[in-house]
Amino acid sequence: MRLSVIIKTLNEQANIERAIRSALDAVAAVGSGEVIVADSKSTDRTCEIAAQFPVRIVQLSHAEDRCCGVGAQLGYAVAQGEYLYILDGDMTFEPGFVEAAIAALEQDSGLAGVGGQVREMNLDNEEFVNRAQRRLAHFEPGQVDRLDMGGLYRRSALAQVGYFTNQNLHAYEEFELAARLASAGWRLRRLDHPGICHYGHTETSYRLLAKRWTSRYAWGCGELLRQSLGKPHLSFVLTRLHVYRLYFAVLVWCFAAATFVLLAAVNGTPLLALAGLGMLALPVLLMSLRRKSLARGLYAVSAWGVFSAGLLAGLLAKPRREPTDSVRCVSLK
Template sequence: MKVSVGIKALNEESHIGASLGSAVEAVRPFGGEVILADSGSTDRTIEIARQFPVRIYQLATPSERSCGTGAQLAFQHAEGDYFYLLDGDMVLDPAFLPAGISFLESNSGFAAVGGRVREVNTDTEEYRIRANTVQADANWRPGAVDRLDCGGLYRMSALKELGYFADRNLHAFEEFELGARLRERGWQLARIDVPAVDHHGHTTGSFKLLWRRLKSGYAAAHGEVLRGAIGRPHLSLVVRHLSHIRNSIAVIAWWAALIILGFLYPHLALTLLVLPLLLLVVRRKSLRLGLYSFTMWNTYAWGLLAGLFSSRKPPERKIDSVELAAQLPERTQASHRQ
């Protein structure tokens, strides 16, 4: 089989139909497959997915859900020479797979390739910031990159060298961590100037979304990445290239300085308290965006510590899942535990 598209999802009834439809059409010229890895949806995600010619696997233990778990669950059932990871709120552009496969077949030193990402939802503070990042950050522009955020096409032979695709312990940054492991082994990654996906993202208010990410473990993901890299060859790449770690350390140091100055020089401490917020307001050119960034980075500073001291499961261990049958006439209604 030439290509597999894996889609990870949790309660994506608003977008899963468009996501699955785009993936099914994209693999059709290659005789490929589409795999839905569901992390225990309670909405109509599965009902909708059963109307498509895809394989559906649902996480057997919903308490184990994470971004890394969903990605790895899709991967462990993939059979293609190439594997594309897609989120359930993304629509795959039909132009990308032919261009991506052609690129990898012509460039043997590259393990993966991504394309242009369009952020559809820019109504909330987080996604306005993210859309600006997509325009400015080198990892989102065509050329050599150190990660493929928002999905990419991977060479299966390169992934098999690693033993697993995504670290099941990670609540975010699974693409960055994967890129670090690939690059440590000498592989390269790239983006090409071809549209890849439209990303719809969350419509939840930014501060509410931040609270949800705090409760779900998402905010601790960069600490989990650091925890998993300790004692492994890709540790230096993680420390150098994951800016969330450096920023969180800076925030922790800032708080330590505030506490010390609070006892010695209270007025200077007040200045130090307000200055970062003012700088962020100027940088974001918005009081609300500056306040959100200030809150977000303080949340992630706590998350660094929480993730660093989190427990881990062996990332190469198989993830238990249940296969759910589609409701297509030619398919047999059945389910079984993997």
């Protein structure tokens, strides 16, 4: 079989039909393949809608296993394609991308995966506005160190590194995959070709930020670090994921500010308290000036705080399962 498209879903009833139709078109364009809906125990009509199409549906058996890293691994367990694509339920393929990606993999035997250009369709949320404006290096055409937002992977490369995505990770699952592939000598590439449209979350910025914490998405960088300890790809993780420097700096800064406030309370020194509060306010001021907006500056610093706390929480969290363990699931179709 040529292609397996794995669509990760959790309560995607508003998007799933669009994603499936896009995936079926991609399979038809390359001649043979399958579409697998890997569902994280949705509580809406996602699976009911998906069942109306010629797709395979597998679903987690236990809701507590939900995380970003489990979806691709769930689909990988039943996939048969020579090439595999991770597609989120709120994404669609751009015409011609899968054919171009397969051609690139066939022309270069050292490539493990290929991505395309990402078009953000929802720019009402601060997170997605920032993502669209920053133009990070790994979203530029050429050789990249990760394929965030999905990619087409060579099955033989995935088999060599043991598993598709780590089912303990609530985020950074594609980065962890990239780290393992790089350690095994494989390369990744992003084409200068439209790849996918991402419709994203429709929540307000702060509601989404709260969701990032309650879903443990914010814990992902800490979980990644813990899962990488003692592994050959640890140096790749520490040197390539630059948010660690930011989040550790935020933690040190907050600790120093809290120390000033605590000393002020113990010694009755108002100046120390003002110094501590000033330290907390300074990043907001600087980011507001940089982004020319108090609201955007405040949101940026709030996000730093949430994800820095998540770094600690994820680092301390005990992994639930071994990455190579079978995913607990049932087949619905």
